[in-house]
Amino acid sequence: MAHDPRTVPSATISRLVTYLRIVTQLEQGGVRTTSSEYLAKEAQVSAFQIRKDLAYFGRFGTRGEGYTVPTLRREIERILGLTRQWRVAIVGVGRIGEALANYPNFRDYHFELKGLFDLDPAKVGRLVAGLEIKHLSELNRLVLEQGIDIGFITVPPKAAQDAADALVQAGIKGILNFAPTVIEVPREVHVEPVDFLAGLKRLSFYIINPQLKEELA
Amino acid sequence: MAHDPRTVPSATISRLVTYLRIVTQLEQGGVRTTSSEYLAKEAQVSAFQIRKDLAYFGRFGTRGEGYTVPTLRREIERILGLTRQWRVAIVGVGRIGEALANYPNFRDYHFELKGLFDLDPAKVGRLVAGLEIKHLSELNRLVLEQGIDIGFITVPPKAAQDAADALVQAGIKGILNFAPTVIEVPREVHVEPVDFLAGLKRLSFYIINPQLKEELA
DNA sequence: ATATGTGAATTGATTCACAGCG
DNA sequence: CGCTGTGAATCAATTCACATAT
Numbered sequence: 034m035a036h037d038p039r040t041v042p043s044a045t046i047s048r049l050v051t052y053l054r055i056v057t058q059l060e061q062g063g064v065r066t067t068s069s070e071y072l073a074k075e076a077q078v079s080a081f082q083i084r085k086d087l088a089y090f091g092r093f094g095t096r097g098e099g100y101t102v103p104t105l106r107r108e109i110e111r112i113l114g115l116t117r118q119w120r121v122a123i124v125g126v127g128r129i130g131e132a133l134a135n136y137p138n139f140r141d142y143h144f145e146l147k148g149l150f151d152l153d154p155a156k157v158g159r160l161v162a163g164l165e166i167k168h169l170s171e172l173n174r175l176v177l178e179q180g181i182d183i184g185f186i187t188v189p190p191k192a193a194q195d196a197a198d199a200l201v202q203a204g205i206k207g208i209l210n211f212a213p214t215v216i217e218v219p220r221e222v223h224v225e226p227v228d229f230l231a232g233l234k235r236l237s238f239y240i241i242n243p244q245l246k247e248e249l250a
Numbered sequence: 251m252a253h254d255p256r257t258v259p260s261a262t263i264s265r266l267v268t269y270l271r272i273v274t275q276l277e278q279g280g281v282r283t284t285s286s287e288y289l290a291k292e293a294q295v296s297a298f299q300i301r302k303d304l305a306y307f308g309r310f311g312t313r314g315e316g317y318t319v320p321t322l323r324r325e326i327e328r329i330l331g332l333t334r335q336w337r338v339a340i341v342g343v344g345r346i347g348e349a350l351a352n353y354p355n356f357r358d359y360h361f362e363l364k365g366l367f368d369l370d371p372a373k374v375g376r377l378v379a380g381l382e383i384k385h386l387s388e389l390n391r392l393v394l395e396q397g398i399d400i401g402f403i404t405v406p407p408k409a410a411q412d413a414a415d416a417l418v419q420a421g422i423k424g425i426l427n428f429a430p431t432v433i434e435v436p437r438e439v440h441v442e443p444v445d446f447l448a449g450l451k452r453l454s455f456y457i458i459n460p461q462l463k464e465e466l467a
Numbered sequence: 468a469t470a471t472g473t474g475a476a477t478t479g480a481t482t483c484a485c486a487g488c489g
Numbered sequence: 490c491g492c493t494g495t496g497a498a499t500c501a502a503t504t505c506a507c508a509t510a511t
Contacts (some may be wrong), residue, residue, distance in 0.1 A: 042480060043464040050448045051432060052433050067493070075431055080492095081482055096488045096493045113451050114458035122452075132349035133446070138407075138430065144450055165401070183453060190355075207453040209446060213355065215294055216269060221462070223456040225449040229350070229426060231267045231360055232442040233338075234330050236400060236424040238263050239440040241331035241495060247260040259502060285470065297470090298504055305472060313471045313510040 038089050045086045046113075051076045053109040058101045068099040107167065115140045115143045120181045122148035122205075124196045124201055125188030126156055126166050133185060134162035147179040148172075152192075169199055176203040183207045197224075255306050262303045269300065270295045271321040285316040290342045332360045337398045339365035340403030340423075343373055343383050346428055350402060351379035364396040365389075371408075386416055393420040400424045407431045414441075435462055 055075045059067055065162045073080040087093055093108050094100045110116060126149050133139060134146060149166045151157060155170045167175060175181065184200040186193050186208060193212035200208055200222075207223045210216055213230045239247055272292045276284055290297040304310055307329050311317045328332060340347045343366050350356060351363060366383045368374060374385045384392060392398065401417040403410055403425060410429035417425055419441075426439045427433055430447045456464055 039461075041462055043452075044480080046452050046464070047448065048456075051427075053451070054430065070299045075432065077434075079482075084492090085481075093278070094493050097491045098489070098506060112455070114454040115451065119450075119454060123441060128349040128352055132345040135345055138447060140506085141447065141450075161260050181448070182457065188503065189509065206457045209449050211446070215273065215292065217294075218461075218477090221460060223453055223460075225456075227444065227446045228399045229428070230355060230358065230446045231264065231359075231364075232271070232426050233336075233400070233442045234267045235263050236331065236426060236440055236442050237331040237336055237360070238266075238329070238425045240399065243438060243440075244256070245258055247263070257501090289471080294503075301470090301472060302503075309472065311471050314469045315511070316470065350508080 037147060043091045047112060048076065048078060048082070048086050049109055052086070053106065053113065053115075056100075056102055056106040056109065060106050064102050066099045067102055067105070068215060069094075072100075079202065082125035090227070103151060110143075115145075117158065119144050119183050120147040120179060121183045121185065122149045122172070122176065122179075122181045122200075123185045123187060124162060124169065124200065125186065125192070126151045126159075127189075130185070131161055133187065133211075134164070144183075146182050148175050169196075172199050172204045176205060183209065186210045186212050186216070188212060262306060264293060264328075265293065265303050266285065266301070267331060269303070270323065270326040270330065270332075272318075272325075273319055273326065276319045277323050281319050283316045283318055283355050284322070286311075289317075327344045327360075334360075336361050336400055337364040337396060337397045338362065338400045339367060339389070339393065339396075340402045340404060341386065341389070341417065342403065342409070343368045343376075343378060344404060344406075347402070347404035350379055350404065350428075351381070358389045361400075364398050386413075389416050390420045393422060398422065400426065403427045403429050403433070405429060 052072055055072055056067065061132055069080040069083040072083050091110050095103055121144055123134055134149060139146065146162060146164065149161055149164050150169045150172055151166050152169050156166050159166050182205065186196045186206045188196045190212045193210065193214045194216050197208060197216040201218055205222065208218065208224050210224055213228050216224060218224055239245065269289055272289055282360050285299040286300040289300050305451050310322050310325050339362055340351055351366060356363065363379060363381065364380055366381050367386045368391055369386050376383050398424065401422045403413045405413045407429045410427065410431050411433055414425060414433040414435055418435055422439065425435065427441055427443050430445050433441060435441055456462060
């Protein structure tokens, strides 16, 4: 069982997501056991790192043997909170919002799209990915009714803070922010930025400074 | 002028991108000077952090005064390599690839879309964002002809490594990888992952572990 | 007087080496 | 004997305090 640790590097959480992807693939391929060595190669980190990352949460392997793939997969899912389904709403049904709503891997086992919201009256009522777009004024009600936990912000940068405020007001617990701007939220709401323009600008820096290698979180 | 430092934390580069966005907004609003204090508040970091981040690259402020907005904007752009235009190709014109091609902020000052590639014969020849989709077999030629520097990978996860190989083979210098998988490239090619599914799973973890606050790189 | 720039101190993360178990 | 699990050592990043410049 677990430690329930007081502190975990956020880079560890990012890596756990990668490890989960790798063991899930192994499991689908019918592989029964694996090792920190193998996972390290696939995730492009050191084997030490893998063992240390897992050690924050407990002991999941067998000494001399390695890890049992289905067990490790299940344990990492439990650590990441992927034993339950998360219900998601998208605020801003432009091209990005619509592409995300239709993204086939999105209806992952763990995430379910439950609402689409926009301010534009021309969009409200339209059907996207089998859901009717609602006006943002209905957010509070539908978050409550549908038990929505997570909101995507896919509005233009200037509208991002308003979208965040609306989501917070509606009682959402986490936000995936696709807008290229820092948003302010209360301490208890978590925000993950997904900012490809920022990624591009980091790329630009590392291309002109090839001697500086980034270690990716 | 600059230090040209041997080592810079990658978190510093991410923060510089944020600072750039903030000073650009200030400049557009006609503000002439600012301070580490103000930038800190906007970027949600400490003022120490801002001054230290900038100090890796030189001295850009005036003691007792603060920073001159247009100067700081220009200097951060120079640091990030945004004094030149970067030419971009998109590999994989599915929903995400198409949404990116049409994203209005994409034709930023510094990035220019120069090629769209796919393997699907049904897509080749179609016009998207004013560009004709080419077959991936034409990548080498067009990267050379168009002077393309950066590739986006927006193909399904299983095709991502092949897309990466094709881009590397064509002589690309940097990759923005939207596929949820770790790709292998030679040391001299830089990869930035843009993985919203990973972001969602990190969110899941931080929602069920609210006592653990992430400090965002 | 005021806000930057920076060495020193502290805190945090990664690497290592090997103890612990199967 | 092999591979995990983990305290200790190293390395890196952030915070601090204040000297410095205007």
